[in-house]
Amino acid sequence: MRLSRYFLPILREVPKEAEIVSHRLMLRAGMVRQESAGIYAWLPLGLRVLNKVCAIVREEQNRAGAIELLMPTIQSADLWRESGRYDDYGKEMLRIRDRHEREMLFGPTNEEMITEIVRGYVKSYKSLPLNLYHIQWKFRDEVRPRFGVYRSREFLMKDAYSFDLDAEGARHSYNKMFVAYLRTFSRMGLKAIPMVADTGPIGGNLSHEFIILASTGESEVFCHADYLDKAVPGAGTDFEDRAGLQGLVDQWTELYAATSEKHDSDAFGAIPEPRRLAARGIEVGHIFYFGTKYSAPFGAKVQGPDGAEHMIHMGSYGIGPSRLVAALIEASHDEAGIVWPEAVAPFRVGILNLKTGDSATDAACEDLYARLVAAGIDVLYDDTDERAGAKFASADLIGLPWQILVGPKSLAAGKVELKRRVDGTRELVSPDDVLERLTA
């Protein structure tokens, strides 16, 4: 992409409403624009990151055996009356009437709908286990939206719902998601720690929150420091190996880790003092097992091998990609701007033409650009006639992991500079070597 043709409204000054660093940087980097309290338009740069986050979420959900579908944003009130949550949910639910005065709502979650869908088709234990997920916009009419897309009213959510014949099967489904979550966050460059969680209004008795550590996090968390160095299960993990998967989950839950709501100071105190970690954290995922809480009121049951009818055991598993984008920035930024992990960077590489109009510099940039594009690399070519300093500032602000600085100085020696955003280091290398390095 040529910057001169792109839509990247960078702000030099910070809109005053932005309090936390991720919100400020997202506005400055031209990633989002507020349209209403807690409602945002995703501008091209922000959308690129959001899509990359979703792609990783999808890959790991699919790897763990979950199947994607797509449910609507608008649901009927009747569906929610069936579970009894229409009245319970309160003012957080955005209620709407259509032209026929039918009561509708903008979905805050989809347990009811997915249960209704499965009830309609699944009649035999042979169809189980089943895990269906979708990535869809949701709306919760928060009393006080804040922190940009971190706590917005409209937000993108991946929610998966598992269906099993019995509690043991459900436990296995839970473990699949548990491992999938470890992998998902790890691939985004985050260290996410599963913590024992309150099951909240959704209910159930088995639940973990996935927390990443960030000084700006809103919850207080306590855990064993060994979690920070734990190896995440590999891509070759056999998700059908029940015992093996349980072993992985056990490894990841045997050490102490809890949010302040579930904090047990005795257990925490039992950790050797130097390994005690009290920090602030951001919740980026939450998984639940809730048994027959929804299948019972919906009459979602299957016939088992014994010929009898069994209530389906369910779990649900959420990740908020829109929130994750903010969380990623909270976890990775500096004074100059965002420091994207490569896996989610809007563009992996930036080419900075430090002297637009100079024929040698222009030619070298065009050549590099063409070759990187041909190699299938996401590259943003700053071909504008801004001064070098402004280009450095912009590239650092939007967090491009690799920046190729092309100017007359280094070009005189047949070189360009390859700069790493994460530590600011630069190397003088030939254009051919840059290609080599970035495509390796």
Next chain:
RNA sequence: CGGAGCAUAGCGCAGCCCGGUAGCGCAUCUGCUUUGGGAGCAGAGGGUCGCAGGUUCGAAUCCUGCUGCUCCGACCA
């Protein structure tokens, strides 16, 4: 939902107390000079002063109502 505050150009703000035909910085556009860490000079464009009423010869400014947004607290993927 309790408490506090704000609303003037794309962004950040001044002007309001004390009414008199709307201003600054950044951004944008044109020209010239610059050109390796957010350049300089000269010029230009851009605003129903959140909305609706009222007071007044005259309202961004005073009064009333409304709307939107932000912050603190309780709640929350």
